[in-house]
Amino acid sequence: MEGTQHPVATVRLVFLARLRDALGRQDETYPLDRPISVGALLEALRARGGPWERELAAGRAYKVAVNHEVVAAGAVVRPGDEVAVFPPVTGG
Amino acid sequence: MEGTQHPVATVRLVFLARLRDALGRQDETYPLDRPISVGALLEALRARGGPWERELAAGRAYKVAVNHEVVAAGAVVRPGDEVAVFPPVTGG
């Protein structure tokens, strides 16, 4: 039903644990009016420089979930989605 | 120390679980004034006939413990020992 009455032109980004500390924010509303790949979104975030470039570099160990499902770089992010970026899990 | 002051000329026989029911007794004091093998003791018990011959027949599944240790037919029983005969365990 999303988008039929009130078109959404953003995604919600969520940063967890060590990455939240390193990037200095817990979440943000990010403008997005068309589907893009996770890889393209990460590239856009890295372009912010500083900790973004460092923490989200290709060789770093982190994961991305779209709408609570862990995905690979080729997955698609659509307006209205929730995208989370987090380090490897260390629970239990 | 056993036997130095009061020489023992018996062993205690213990029958457990299904074998106790089948043999009609829980324990008995059995005369024994010299070491014999477990096999020889079982042979003497089988010679009682009836349930003894049937339940302690060579092909039946039962075990013998001497002083709380499970042993084979070649083990030695000495005066003063406790000899238990019981079916395979079914605990827990």
Next chain:
Amino acid sequence: MTVRVQTAPFDVEAEVAALRGGDARVGAVVTFLGTVRDINDGTAVATLELEHYPGMTEKALEAIVAEAQSRFDVYGVRVVHRVGPLAPTEPIVLVAVTSAHRADAFDACRFVMDFLKTRAPFWKKERTPDGDRWVDARVSDDDADARWG
């Protein structure tokens, strides 16, 4: 006392608390609780009667615990086994193990149960609608024991 045989019920929480003993090296506690089923091999069971061989049974359980402690990296092992009449859903046996990490705690708890089932002198009699019957040893328990080599 790491090993006990008793007719009285046991308190799992109290046993586990005593075993943990506030030890902050412990990261993993695995417990096995065996309970009376109302069906065994397709037969309805009203009451189970558990018998042991006083003296030998305690020694056998202590030997099983000592073997587990030598094979696995664990801090504490506790075994409490009930005897006497037991109704369906009643606890029969508790095995609790503490360790720094979960792999040793799981291995040791399972090892103790597998050996307990095949080595410890306990015998079960079932009271069924068709009368009493002694439970036969299970082949699958011998298989479980053989896993440990």
Next chain:
Amino acid sequence: MTVRVQTAPFDVEAEVAALRGGDARVGAVVTFLGTVRDINDGTAVATLELEHYPGMTEKALEAIVAEAQSRFDVYGVRVVHRVGPLAPTEPIVLVAVTSAHRADAFDACRFVMDFLKTRAPFWKKERTPDGDRWVDARVSDDDADARWG
């Protein structure tokens, strides 16, 4: 509710009783309790801080439980995981499993813990004498996960 994430302590006895629910088909109850150690990788730990990702964490735990229920012959599986600050010796996670027989109960409980450690979105931060530090993922946990193929 078979899966819960909460800051409050949990009552192991009450959780297990609810899971057993007086079901006389149950013959085996295996529980894993994870507790805070005061030493991790050689460093003294004063307090652990556990974080989760609300929504995704619960879904991940439910998926792990569903997978365990499809792989093993179990009646019930319950997972309670705490978040927030936790002191040494405090319980972090409880996994409880009921089954007719012990093999499935042990397998399912261990499976859930191995997958929980590697798949469930939880992160630990340790407060040590040298300051706070996020805990790194353990290679041994990935190995344990790989065991299940």
